[in-house]
Amino acid sequence: MSKNLTQRAEDYSKWYNELVVKADLAENSGVRGCMVIKPYGYAIWEKMQAELDRMFKETGHSNAYFPLFVPKSMFEAEEKNAEGFAKECAIVTHYRLKNDPDNKGKLMVDPNAKLEEELIVRPTSEAIIWSTYKNWIQSYRDLPLLINQWANVVRWEMRTRLFLRTAEFLWQEGHTAHSTPAEAIEESVKMMNVYAEFAENFMAMPVVKGVKTESERFAGAIETYCIEALMQDGKALQAGTSHFLGQNFAKAFDVKFANAEGKQEHVWGTSWGVSTRLMGALVMTHSDDNGLVLPPNLAPIQVVVVPIYKSDEQLEAISVEVEKLVSTLRKLKISVKFDNRTTHKPGFKFNEYELKGVPIRIAVGPKDLENETFEVARRDTLTKEVVSSEGIEKYIENLLDTIQKSLFDRAFEYRNSHITEVNSFEEFKSLLDTKGGFFSAHWDGTSETEEKIKEQTKATIRCIPLDRKEESGSCMFSGKPSVGRVLFAKAY
Amino acid sequence: MSKNLTQRAEDYSKWYNELVVKADLAENSGVRGCMVIKPYGYAIWEKMQAELDRMFKETGHSNAYFPLFVPKSMFEAEEKNAEGFAKECAIVTHYRLKNDPDNKGKLMVDPNAKLEEELIVRPTSEAIIWSTYKNWIQSYRDLPLLINQWANVVRWEMRTRLFLRTAEFLWQEGHTAHSTPAEAIEESVKMMNVYAEFAENFMAMPVVKGVKTESERFAGAIETYCIEALMQDGKALQAGTSHFLGQNFAKAFDVKFANAEGKQEHVWGTSWGVSTRLMGALVMTHSDDNGLVLPPNLAPIQVVVVPIYKSDEQLEAISVEVEKLVSTLRKLKISVKFDNRTTHKPGFKFNEYELKGVPIRIAVGPKDLENETFEVARRDTLTKEVVSSEGIEKYIENLLDTIQKSLFDRAFEYRNSHITEVNSFEEFKSLLDTKGGFFSAHWDGTSETEEKIKEQTKATIRCIPLDRKEESGSCMFSGKPSVGRVLFAKAY
Structure with missing residues (x-):
């Protein structure tokens, strides 16, 4: 077997694309933007699923399954979410084919079988799930409701890459409902920690835990917790998110409960997910010019x-x-x-x-x-x-234990040596492409500044680290006051 | 908790519908024909999945994942299959929503985002999978190719019932390719046997193994093997099918291999599947007027x-x-x-x-x-x-062992006492509704006769049992010669 793999130093992106195909992880299909996950790749995904599923169950969650389709009107219910999500998606408008009278052996869409209301192929399931929760929740005794779903979702991406960005992908999405905001926040943080533990102990991939800025937040969330990893080429990759939804979806879908005093209140929600994108992160954390390098804890063949x-x-x-x-x-x-x-x-x-x-x-x-x-x-x-x-x-x-640990240590060291403190925008710009990685810098807290930095450098704020120290300073871009550093990076 | 369950003798169908909802297995969703599988129901499905998945792997199969969408042109490739399947299905025609200029806060399908080619939401995956196999198979060394997929599929059913017939359902579909017809037939039979073993040992549900008549065969198959179960109301339920596809899909998608002598040949295929329909079969095999009765081997709580x-x-x-x-x-x-x-x-x-x-x-x-x-x-x-x-x-x-066995025995006894040999069409008609169950009768082997019997009685030939004895006789309907009995029943 000749590998003929492009070398990473030559063209990292080409190396990745080739490796994913040659190592039998996945390939492009005859359907635009959709991938085929091949048996070897799927076996790794199954190992990821098994561990995550165990962790979800150990933290009290049950699996369930909700419909693939979301009627358009449900989408509109939570405005911010509709605004943020529903633009690029697959839309079912008809429910029947018929023989094409002008082309023997060919089929055509039957114009008489138009749906009264269009159905969106779920890009995420908050809408359909919260419309269901309305009937499941009456009293505080029904809470917390802790549910996870393993499913396929579709987002009509224009530029796709195997695992990293595909029109259809596989993921899990947790959707929980609680009687107090404190409990819902605790849940969001708990699931971010579950993701971090999985990433570090199974994928051997160190992550930074943090919260997203407003402009990077999930549409419809009050707070988005995330884990951010660093790939070998110095670009960051968002590896999992966990959202505190406040009462946004509860209000949009009128999900109320009677509290212990019998008073009606809207419930508090969370949602959290990781996807087959993790497969891409796994490849770009450990692999080398000779091919894949898998951590023993996720290797189908050890x-x-x-x-x-x-x-x-x-x-x-x-x-x-x-x-x-x-x-x-x-x-x-x-x-x-x-x-x-x-x-x-x-x-x-x-x-x-x-x-x-x-x-x-x-x-x-x-x-x-x-x-x-x-x-x-x-x-x-x-x-x-x-x-x-x-x-x-x-x-x-x-x-096997040594290898698992050694892969983590190597990635940890690389990651740590690629968190660079910068104090001026010039310094930031000059190191962004030459060194890459995360840049820890002061920011004035405004979306305007964030947007301008993105326009000029393509770098975004990956997160406000949870463990950042309070440190007053001035924004590297605007010079305005800042209460602590955030992490910038170019990202997948 | 008051059960208030309709009694079976009163209205079996109503009892079933109520029980599925009240026992927290599933419920109808806000999306036409699509169900929500609730956590308790999903936990049973997960146990089914785990056992089946183990059995598939023990028989040498690997899991993989193929796209949800099938371009219309791929569907047309295998004519019989397109003819048999592609009529009632969900069709994606657009890929973008936009804000509705006439309705603030509402969304509309963007007419500028029409797909060049419509995408069918898979009702089954032969087309997409065989179009992929073309690139995976070159030589006899690549065979057999033994792959299974766990997935959701959509068939636009007009009259739906929870688990038994829903627009979207969950299933597994195996798709294998072989170098000889004998090996492909052996695979089809093997998987029918795996299904039978699962049904009997885990679901405690006795099944008859057989082959379908031409008119009941999977569109695009040469032979359809099946397992047929009997529900408490005397109606049969097809619980799993395994198809020998001959070279039909290989020819439609040009899947060839070089044999040991270097000669190019089309490969031989099979496909086989069971679905969340098994959940309905489980309910209607064992449950009673007080609610569900679960076999210990599949009970989430034993x-x-x-x-x-x-x-x-x-x-x-x-x-x-x-x-x-x-x-x-x-x-x-x-x-x-x-x-x-x-x-x-x-x-x-x-x-x-x-x-x-x-x-x-x-x-x-x-x-x-x-x-x-x-x-x-x-x-x-x-x-x-x-x-x-x-x-x-x-x-x-x-x-727990005693209960598992006892449930099977009870169902086995019921089933056996409801296989009635009949020798005239009058006898058949009179017993069909009064007694129900399977009717073992002579049939002349023609689709015409089968169709006429169906028209007059709504009963179909469930299968030609694999273990039937050769017994010459005359067709109960036409009087023409017959070489052995087949099983008729009304069916779900």
């Missing part, structure tokens, strides 16, 4: 074993030893594949698993059988070691 | 514990014992809920869990504490027993 042999007898002898190893590793819940295909050479296989980011590759040849050893190669460091077969399972188990 | 107390002290003492029990049961992987809500009386709780079909209810009062006993009630038989707390966990574990 260990691959490749036999090196010249004869059927050698392969047979090797297989006996490998089968023992495979069964020992599986008992430790390690996902292991024995690639005994006779149609491909070891070199081809080595390249393939390097491209696909399998964390550990074990090679076994006749010499290893003699010496009772295995050759163990790490994908992250591209280093090899000869290891005695005695106790190998423990060695592998530890090595 | 055991519920309800404390009976008059004072806080009593509740506290009971809680101590219950917590011990709960922790012991959880260690046995039994899903158990301790309902210690102080806002609801035991009678209310009893009704609620009866309605929701929880297989085992344990009640504990002060007397039980004294006697070191628990009161154990079975949902399926509505019987109670007082059981010593010594070894109770083993008792519960066995009881």
